[in-house]
Amino acid sequence: MQKVFFRKIGVKSYKPGKSILLNRKKVIKLSANESALGFSPLIKRKISKIKLLSRYPDSKSKSLRKQISKKFKCNFDQIICGAGSDEIIQMICQLFLRKSDEVIIPKYSFLMYRIYSGIIGAKIVYAKENNFKISVDEILKKVTRRTKVVFLANPNNPTATYLSSTELKDLRKRLRSNILLVVDDAYEEYMLNKNYRSGLSLFKNFKNVFILRTFSKIYGLASLRVGWGYGSKEIVSALMKIKPPFNVSKIGEISALESLKDKNFINKSIKHNKKWAKILKTNFERFNINTNSITANFLFLNFDKCKISSRLFKKKLEEKGIIVRSLEVYGIKNKLRITIGNSKENIFLIKTLKSIFLNV
Ligand SMILES: Cc1ncc(COP(=O)(O)O)c(C=O)c1O
Incomplete structure (x- = not known):
């Protein structure tokens, strides 16, 4: 037998939140920060008319990039589309990192930053957070001459905290200029916080900042896998060489493009999120389950003052068919992350919450 040899991949693979429960046909999935209201009705109409699915899609997603550049007032040739922003994170790691390089990642942040950096073999350096909030000073403390990239999501998943625009600008100012700062705007549309x-709006013209955007959250297209990145022309043209040729499907591209046109749907989603995040927060707090202040379309639930543990609470929700995200894979104990669902799901959740505490 011939043996083939390949690299040892010393990283834990991504463990998504559960999406099914044994013995249950119907579940309420509040574990992955997907859109509460699905996607724009414009998309359904458009998809039914798509022809030529037997042909490859446009390898450079030109129509979508044009629409993005129009909508966000940014340059067409500084935009790259990916199979989710996930794929763009992977490409950034491929482009910037080698084995001897260091990447700084806040202690509790989106897992794919560490997974893709780890696959390349780069050294991952975690920056402490203060009370689950990213700290600019802690990031800066970790910089060495080997640091190549800093990743952060703002607002951050899973903690739901964020850096103000002043803090973010301060980070860029004090970070060595040849270190790439990647700012992941995945949840920006939900953000109503004044500061x-x-x-994208802060760093559009910065050559040492790369921005990530996704159609998986407020646009409701998580399963179609469309995201985009924005950076200098030089970075984007190098990423274009790394990019698999047909990474964004035709249905994905057309749906994303339509979704950008439906301002009403986005406004409706923002309003829905604002209303329900507040109602859910108040209800959780009645039972001493504390949350961070409202930011994106999910809440970070803290059970430290609650009479039951996060594990028991999660189990009890699952018995009723509701799935939430355990944060143990992030190394966070006694906390959960819950996505704001649609109205029916939220009403059922509140009812379940009350019944759980009535019986413990
Ligand atoms: C902060 C953050 N960035 C990126 C992603 C990935 O999004 P996509 O579906 O575009 O790959 C997620 C998904 O949960 C996320 O929370």
């Missing part, structure tokens, strides 16, 4: 500004 928040998206990475």
Whole structure:
């Protein structure tokens, strides 16, 4: 037998939140920060008319990039589309990192930053957070001459905290200029906080900042896998060489493009999120389950003052068919992350919450 040899991949693979429960046909899935209201009705109409699915899609997603550049007032040739922003994170790691390089990642942040950096073999350096909030000073403390990239999501998943625009600008100012700062704007559309500004609006013209965006959250297209990145022309043209040729499907591209046109749907989703996040927060707090202040379309639930543990609470929700995200894979104990669902799901959740505490 011939043996083939390959690299040892010393990273734990991504463990998504559960999406099914044994013995249950119907579940309420509040574990992956997907859109509460699905996607724009414009998309359904458009998809039914798509022809030529037997042909490859446009390898450079030109129509979508044009629409993005129009909508976000940014340059067409600084945009790259990916199979989710996930794929763009992977490409950034491929482009920037080698084995001897260091990447700084806040202690509790989106897992794919560490997974893709780890696959390349780069050294991952975790920056402490203060009370589950990213700290600019802690990031800066970790910089060495080997640091190549800093990743952060703003607002951050899973903690739901965020850096103000002043803090984010301060980070860029004090970070060595040849270190790439990646700002992941995945949840920016939900952000109504006054001192928040998206990475895109702050750093559009910075050559040492790369922005990530996704159609998986407020646009409701998680299963179609469409995201985009924005950076200098030089970075984007190098990423274009790394990019698999047909990474965004035709249905994905057309749906994303339509979704950008439906402002009403986005406004409706923002309103829905604002209303329900507040109602859910109040209800959780009645039972001493504390949350961070409202930011994105999910809440970070803290059970430290609650009479039951996060594990028991999660189990009890699952018995009723509700799935939430355990944060143990992030190394966070006694906390859960829950996505704001649609109205029916939220009403059922509140009812379940009350019944759980009535019986413990
Ligand atoms: C902060 C953050 N970035 C990126 C992603 C990935 O999004 P996509 O579906 O575009 O790959 C997620 C998904 O949960 C996320 O929370």
